Amino acid sequence: xxxxxxxxxxxxLLLYTxxxxxxxxxxxxxxxxxxxxxxxxxxxxxxxxxxxxxVSTVYAIRYLRNSTPVNDVVSVEFANAGLVFGLLGIFTGxxxxxxxxGSPWHGDPKQxxxxxxxxxxxxxxxxxxxxxxxxxxxxxxxVYNIFAFAxxxxxxxxxxxxxxxxxxxxxxxxGFNMYDLDSKMRMVFxxxxxxxxxxxxxxxSLRIRTRRLEExxxxxxxxx
Amino acid sequence: xxxxxxxxxxxxxxxxxxxxxxxxLYLFSTAFICYLTFRLRQNLITPLVWSxxxxxxxxxxxINSIAKSFMGEKRGRxxxxxxxxxxxxxILSKILYNFLLCSLLSFSGYLLFILFIGNPIQDKFIFxxxxxxxxxxxxxxxxxxxxxxxxxxxxxxxxAVLSFPVVISILLMAIKTTKNCLDGMGWDASWDELLTMLAxxxxxxxxxxxxxxxxWRS
Numbered sequence: 080x081x082x083x084x085x086x087x088x089x090x091x092l093l094l095y096t097x098x099x100x101x102x103x104x105x106x107x108x109x110x111x112x113x114x115x116x117x118x119x120x121x122x123x124x125x126x127x128x129x130x131x132x133x134v135s136t137v138y139a140i141r142y143l144r145n146s147t148p149v150n151d152v153v154s155v156e157f158a159n160a161g162l163v164f165g166l167l168g169i170f171t172g173x174x175x176x177x178x179x180x181g182s183p184w185h186g187d188p189k190q191x192x193x194x195x196x197x198x199x200x201x202x203x204x205x206x207x208x209x210x211x212x213x214x215x216x217x218x219x220x221x222v223y224n225i226f227a228f229a230x231x232x233x234x235x236x237x238x239x240x241x242x243x244x245x246x247x248x249x250x251x252x253x254g255f256n257m258y259d260l261d262s263k264m265r266m267v268f269x270x271x272x273x274x275x276x277x278x279x280x281x282x283x284s285l286r287i288r289t290r291r292l293e294e295x296x297x298x299x300x301x302x303x
Numbered sequence: 304x305x306x307x308x309x310x311x312x313x314x315x316x317x318x319x320x321x322x323x324x325x326x327x328l329y330l331f332s333t334a335f336i337c338y339l340t341f342r343l344r345q346n347l348i349t350p351l352v353w354s355x356x357x358x359x360x361x362x363x364x365x366i367n368s369i370a371k372s373f374m375g376e377k378r379g380r381x382x383x384x385x386x387x388x389x390x391x392x393x394i395l396s397k398i399l400y401n402f403l404l405c406s407l408l409s410f411s412g413y414l415l416f417i418l419f420i421g422n423p424i425q426d427k428f429i430f431x432x433x434x435x436x437x438x439x440x441x442x443x444x445x446x447x448x449x450x451x452x453x454x455x456x457x458x459x460x461x462x463a464v465l466s467f468p469v470v471i472s473i474l475l476m477a478i479k480t481t482k483n484c485l486d487g488m489g490w491d492a493s494w495d496e497l498l499t500m501l502a503x504x505x506x507x508x509x510x511x512x513x514x515x516x517x518x519w520r521s
Contacts (some may be wrong), residue, residue, distance in 0.1 A: 143517050199468040206465060210455050219451050222514045223465065226447060229510045230469045233503050 085277055092274030100154075101265045117175040119267055123275040124168030125193075131161030131279050132200070136228040139221035151217040152290050153283075154224060155207070156225075158200055161284040164275075165197045192234045199227040304388055308396035316404075316494035326368050330412050333360045350423045351505035358478055359414055361437070364408050369445040370462045371402050373453035377384070390519035394511055397446050406438035424488030433480050433493075436500045440473035443504055447511040452519050469507075477501045 100119040138154035172190065173183035184190065206223055208215035316323055337356050341348050360408075384393060413434065416422070424430045445466055452461040476496050483492040 143514075195468050195471050202464050202468055206451070206455065206461065209461055215454065218517060218520075221455055222447075222517055223451060225514060226507075226510055227469065229506055230444070232471060233499070234472050237499060257454070 088283055089274050089277035089281055092270045093278060096267060096271040096274055100271065103263070105264065105268060114175055115264075117171060119271040121168065121171040122229060122268070123272045124164050126272045127275045128161045128164040128168055130276055131157050131164055131230060132231070132291055133160060134283075137224055139224040140222045142217060143225075146214075146218070146250045148217070148294070149291070151194070151221070152287055154221060154288040156283045156290065158203060158224065159286065159300065160279050162200050162204075163282070164279055165193065165200070169193055184215065189235075196231045198236050200251045203227060221239065257291055304392040305396045305399070308388065308392060309400055312400040314395065322371070326364065326408060327353050327411060329367060330360065330408060331415060333364070334415040334419050335413065337416075341420070346515070348420055348423075353416070353420060353423050354478060355480045355484060356420070357412070358474060358481070360416075360447035361409050361412055362441075362474060363442040364412065365438070366445065366462065366466055368404055368406070368408060369442065370449050370459065371444070372397055372401055372446060373450045383521070389510065390516040391520070394446065394450075398508065399509065401442035401446050402439050406435055409434045410439050416453050423487050424481075424484050424485040426489065426493075429454050429490065429493055429497075430481065430484045432497065433477055433484065433500075436504065437473060437477045437495065440500065440507065441470060442505045443508040443511055444469050444473070447518070448514060450515065454518060473500060473503060476503070 096119055100116055104221045105113070105115050135154050135157035138150050138157065142150040142154060169190075172193070176185055176187075176190075177183045180187075203220065203223055207216050210219060337360070413430075448465045448469065449462060452465060455461050476499055480493045480496045480500075483496075
């Protein structure tokens with residue numbers, strides 16, 4: 080019970096996010112109107128994605144320093160969880176853009192950057208799929224993971240900020256300070272970010288445990 | 304050691320003239336196809352169309368030329384290199400060599416485009432710097448990826464899949480600055496982007512330098 084406090088915290092935080100996110104009062108702004116509530120669901124996806132990919136890269140580095148299968152499994156599963164968060168981030172963004180910008184895909188630099196960042200990780204899984212030797216798959220996968228992360232940073236943090244964009248937080252637009260004139264939204268936003276990230280870690284840890292159990296079963300079968 | 308390996312790559316290239324000639328022919332045919340397509344409608348080639356055609360040609364020539372940088376090596380020769388030299392000097396010499404090859408091909412491509420399609424570039428000096436920086440970026444990122452795909456066997460398909468997302472950030476910067484050159488906007492407009500390109504290049508070269516020993520070992 081004490082060991083699993085963060086899972087309980089994740090459930091409580093997400094319940095709070097859903098209830099407060101849909102019921103609490105939000106600033107009334109032109110065009111954005113009630114869609115501003117998407118902030119609690121769209122933005123935390125990107126926070127989650129970056130954290131998942133960061134953990135995946137850290138474990139890839141750990142794998143290169145100390146080649147145990149555990150480090151590789153952790154790295155892959157966090158990349159998987161990050162990919163799910165990224166896809167959800169793109170979809171929620173498309174729904175939001177449909178109402179505020181007029182069309183789901185607007186060719187905005189931030190949208191394009193996000194799509195390319197996901198392509199990087201899809202390529203990572205293609206690379207892993209095309210290698211049959213387990214040790215080589217893990218090693219080359221780790222190398223590409225680190226390389227891709229280094230190439231992704233300029234994409235999603237630098238380029239959109241250099242070009243004009245309608246997305247908040249780039250091209251001179253303020254981040255979300257524009258919205259929360261009375262700081263009320265922060266009361267829901269920060270718990271939402273924490274809750275979604277904890278949920279991501281939970282998903283990844285479950286997948287890691289199933290993967291390790293499967294390997295364990297295979298080993299037992301080999302010995303039998 | 305780096306210079307020796309670099310000289311080795313260069314001599315090999317000179318000996319197998321067919322490979323270099325093949326790449327030049329590839330470049331020539333692409334430029335010629337562009338010319339044939341637009342032959343009667345020169346007025347359709349707006350500066351933006353020119354830039355798109357040019358960068359598509361350069362991107363695919365670069366991928367083709369760099370993809371073979373580890374494919375040509377025989378299995379036994381790799382073990383020989385492994386015993387006489389460090390992986391760091393191998394990757395640095397390959398990057399340096401690919402940088403030269405890539406900028407040579409880009410400049411030949413530029414000349415062919417001038418010959419067949421015309422030259423709408425107004426800031427020629429800045430454009431030269433863009434070509435050099437882009438070649439450096441292509442060389443540093445694609446060399447590592449070509450070594451990965453060479454290890455993975457089915458190289459050509461994998462190379463394209465792996466390289467596209469990685470080089471796109473360099474390519475986006477190049478296209479943006481090329482547009483500034485086409486409009487003749489001068490140094491002030493492109494300065495930030497050029498510095499960003501240089502920074503991305505340094506980052507990617509540093510990461511390749513750190514990661515290559517792990518690929519080499521397997």
